[in-house]
Amino acid sequence: MRRLFFLCLFITISLNQSFSQIKNNEQKRLEAQRLKLKKEIKQINNLLFSNTKIRKIALNEVENIETRLNVRLELINVTNQQANLLTRRININQRNIENQRKELDELKKEYAKMIQKSYASKSLQNRLMFLFSSENFLQAYRRIQYLKQYARYRRKQGLQISEKTKLLQNLNQVLIEENEMKTKLISDNREIRKKLIQEQKQQQELINTLRLKQNTLRTQIEKKQKQRQRIDKEINRLIREAIAESNRISGKKSREIFQLTPEAKLIAENFQENKGRLPWPLEKGVVTQGFGRQRHPVVKTTIIQSNGVTISTEPFAKVRAVFEGEVMSVIIIKGSNPSVLIRHGSYITLYTNLSKLYVKKGEKVSSKQVIGEVFTNQQTGRTQLQFGIFNNIKALNPKDWVYQM
Secondary structure (H helix, E strand, O other): OHHHHHHHHHHHHHHHHHHHHHHHHHHHHHHHHHHHHHHHHHHHHHHHHOOOOOOOOHHHHHHHHHHHHHHHHHHHHHHHHHHHHHHHHHHHHHHHHHHHHHHHHHHHHHHHHHHHHHHHHHHHOOHHHHHHOOOOHHHHHHHHHHHHHHHHHHHHHHHHHHHHHHHHHHHHHHHHHHHHHHHHHHHHHHHHHHHHHHHHHHHHHHHHHHHOOHHHHHHHHHHHHHHHHHHHHHHHHHHHHHHHHHHHHOOOOOOOOOOOOHHHHHHHHHHHHOOOOEOOOOOOOEEEEOOEEEEOOOOOOOEEEEOOEEEEOOOOOEEEOOOOEEEEEEEOOOOOOOEEEEEEOOEEEEEEOEEEEOOOOOOEEOOOOEEEEEOEOOOOOOEEEEEEEEEOOEEEOHHHOEOOO
16 A cells, blocks of 8 residues: 555656646747747738838838748737746646645644654653663664654754745746736737737728729739739749659659659658758748639739749848759749749749749759749849748749748
């Protein structure tokens, strides 16, 4: 029974420590995410709102505000999660403090009784008399052992009181720190919400202005979409041709999946292993349009299809390859800016809207090698890169592949 008791006690302590560690890890993860989002808002302000060369075009302003609003909403959500986690931890610590205080009070009461008993026994008979009154040697030996055990027990009780007192002090300090942290998070969230409401109002005013020109806007958006579709169609054609050409050598007829050589297979495996850890194609940038189908922030009836992401950056920004590979194609379509396709085994990365090219077809490139420069629209002042990732002919979400995108 005694062994079972200690086993249960050990398991309980271990589980409590494990749960505490999980909560600490979750708190650290949320704090890292919160700081990342704050940094992203700062970068959005620098790249989209502080740049005096960017013209204040209403449609662009709505899109820029939409980008910042989305990050602010995510920041509010993360901060709420942190505050809720802290609330749970505070409640647990308060219960823990209460239990520890009760245990400490019990220990002190027991210790006080023991001291009183000790003094009372001293007044009745001293220790020597207690030993000398033994009837035989065995009894005397047992009485000596009893006195030793009693002394050890007193020391142990005193030590337990000291340890409990320290533990209680530490728990109280943790509780104070957690309450301060929670107060700060709530205050931060209040400020973020104020800014959010202001920006939503500002965005709505711009949208109301733009709605008067909705037909013109729809035409502009559709024109951009058609231009993007032409580029997407050309990219798809080039990828299929590259697959067919690569497979022709190995005697395969497929135009959808690369038949890989051992070297190309190794590159593809390395690319796959780096999922979520690939570097950004730009040193500085914020994602202003995500991957997939999405409604336009102003003309809600218009659906935008994006096979990659749009990254806004600063003028003259250099474009970098996100992984080692070979330049598969350089695309130049009338009415559009150049694009570069880089092959990494069965994977392909796309870099669109370049003003300068530093690579040519067939050239080997290394990770983070500069391959060109992003085009800056002189009418709007915007500098934007369209970046995409493909596995054979399938478009993938770059957010899943690039580190903290």
